[in-house]
Amino acid sequence: MRKFNDSLPLRLLKAREAAMAFFRPLLQEIPLTEQQWRVIRALNEFEELESKQLAELCCILSPSLTGIINRLEQQGYIKRRKSPEDQRRILISLTDKAKTMFAQMSPRLEARYQEMTDRFSHEDMKTLEELLNKLCNVKP
Template sequence: MRKFEDSLPLQLLKAREATMVFFRPLLQENSVTEQQWRVLRALKAYEELESKQLAEHCCILSPSLTGIIKRLEQQGYIKRKKSEEDQRRTLLSLTDKALDLFKRLSPDVESRYKAFAERYGEEKLEQLSKLLKELTELEA
């Protein structure tokens, strides 16, 4: 068997951790969890999404998402409505409070991202991103 440290899943995990070090403090200061932030960002990007699509985009399983949405709704960051055509589907979108949050945090997020990109190297980041995308598009 390969060496422990050569495990790709572990390398990916550690790399993610190393990246989050740059952003975690900001999220903590604003009492938003990583998963909540991912959900908010997805809804910002897509305006309105069904729960299932949201789960797909965020890489979060439906059962987890149920709870995350419930809490985000309680905190007033997202609103839900039933789809007219299909009563099973729930349509989710951001509230103004969430949009305000983005206005407030975006500059800081961006500057931290730039700090990171500079630290790691723009070119390497491009390369890495490309390799990751290809990996993700792999079908089992």
């Protein structure tokens, strides 16, 4: 059988840890968790989203998202309202506080991203991203 360290899922896990090491310290200053930032980042780009769309985009399952949304609301970063057409749906968007915080954080995080890419290799990074996209479309 394949050696333990040659497992693709383990490699993906380790690689993700290595990448997150660039960003985690900045998020901890706020403080925000990795998942909270993913949610805020998605809402910054799409303005207002349904809970289900948000879960899909952020790769977070609905039950987890329920908790994340609650905590973000308590911290004053998001607001929620019910959809007028469909009373089941919850529409979520950023508060001004979140938008301000995002505006201050994003350039710092982007700089870290650049630093990571520089130390890795722009060319290889592009290749890696393409291969990861390809892997995402491989289904059992």
